Amino acid sequence: MDGKQCAGSVLGLANLIKRVFDTTTGHCGTQIRILNFVLVSYPDREIYQKDIEEELNIRSASVSTLLKKMEAQDFIRRKKVSYDDRLKKILPTSHTVEMKEQVERHIALLEKRLTAGIKEEELRIFSDVLKKMQENMELTERGNRCG
Template identity: 40%
Template sequence: MGMPAAADAQPDFGRLIHALSHHLRRRSPVSEGGGELTHMQRHILFYILMESLNREIYQKDVEEEFHIRRSTATGMLQLMEKSGFITRESVPQDARLKKIVPTKKAGRFRTQVQANIARMEQKLADGIPPQDLDTCREVLLHMLGNLTQNERRTDNEQGGNDE
């Protein structure tokens, strides 16, 4: 996977991001979640584990953090609940609203997940100057915003907003 041959060729961002994502998934240890969780579910579980230390977490938070549709979040959270990693508890102010609570089973993976993510982040940033990492982060966030904005516009035009 080299750079384009011509100096003036435009980079294929989608292909590069896909390749990077593929390598991250391949290097993600299966032992987190005992092989019961997918790569995405492990990321969601880590988010729930960390954020729930400071505030209540709801499905909408997961949808927004990971830019996924309600139906996708529902399916993943149901499987995580069935596997015993989370529970959903009603809140007093609105019985329809359910907060997501990590179980003790999930809590056992917190330290391992933190260490693995820190190791992967360090490997990703190896040899890259901090200012380049900052620029990369800004550009990736901008690209994500472009796609999110485009997705919302498309959903609204089709009349089917699943969020």
């Protein structure tokens, strides 16, 4: 498989996963990923927009737009912190906290369907390869061309 086929396969799979997840949950898959990150972290850790950007590898402008939509939909609320007027904590609403188990079930079901019939060793190798590909793309994005 050459690089073009590999990239096309990864992009195609990502699009398919997104469509299935959006249809299954009735919500944007990226919003669900953000909700899951906030819910898993809450109340043990304070979450800020920058944390979401880094954890989910999403650009600042995209996260900002998604958070505005999620706030309007009563999925999250943003609360200013006392020590920095520019900084806002991302908090789940009571409605979202009630959805936590449902969100976790949707994610678990997607993972189960996605990995059905794949051996543990194959998944480990696949995970290692994906990690390396992500590192390659991060290097490329930063302008450090390799190979």
